[in-house]
Amino acid sequence: MNPSADTSATQPLPEARLLEMVFPDHTNHMGTLFGGQALAWMDKAAFIVASRHARRTVVTARSEEVNFRVPVRKGQLAELVARIVRVGRSSMTVEVEMTAEDPLTGDRRICTTGRFVMVALDSNGVPASIPALPA
Template identity: 40%
Template sequence: MEPKYVRESRTILTQLVFPSDTNMHGTMFGGIVMEYIDKISAIASMRHARKAAVTASSDSLDFLAPIRVGEAIELEAFVTWTHKSSMEVYVKVVSENLITGERKLTMRSFLTFVAVDENGKSSPVPPIIPETDEEKRLFATAQERYDQRKLRRHKSI
């Protein structure tokens, strides 16, 4: 299979945070952000594989700062590494105060998706080619995250 560049899977989603998206503290419900993360990761993985993909795991959802009502959030997802049929997807969420222009990293996440064929069976995916410093750093550390996922999955059986 021909390798593909990380940029080919890059996906961006921007949303405005409304009162219905927030809790009693005026900050965004984590579950809503998690839904956006899963959706944008699915799009990035399907762009890479050019076939259906399903969520296999979520390593972490690290909430770094609150997201407030009235802010915009920008989610960016891209495939960082591949195995036979699996793809690691990195997602970062940045919030922006649209009045002041202040932007802050509010969340990071790593998810694993598996490409599937028309019968729902795992299907091979192309390797990845990182280009930027961030892509190269994430690619270089992906094998360790993969090994940790396998160990975690083995311990949970």
């Protein structure tokens, strides 16, 4: 048996990575990424890492401390990295960092950071307990 093929004993990943291309329909009149689109991508990354950790339905309870540092321009790549930094009984705090990359030059800059609180729910929509972070 191939031990690497057995995923039943593996721990949930504490990190999720997404890569998005900034197309014209994602931008404002200045040719930069809409703030709302950036938040949607960040929330999606937070959702993925929280779902993988909890192995339950999760919802966003709060977004906080979102900082738009530099604009992301049309044609750039946006790489999002979401990490769980705290776990409570049913909630997880997820920090998300978005980096803009020029695909032609390779220039990369952290453009947006934020923190999201995600809550795990049971089948009745009630907050449910989740595992602690792996040691």
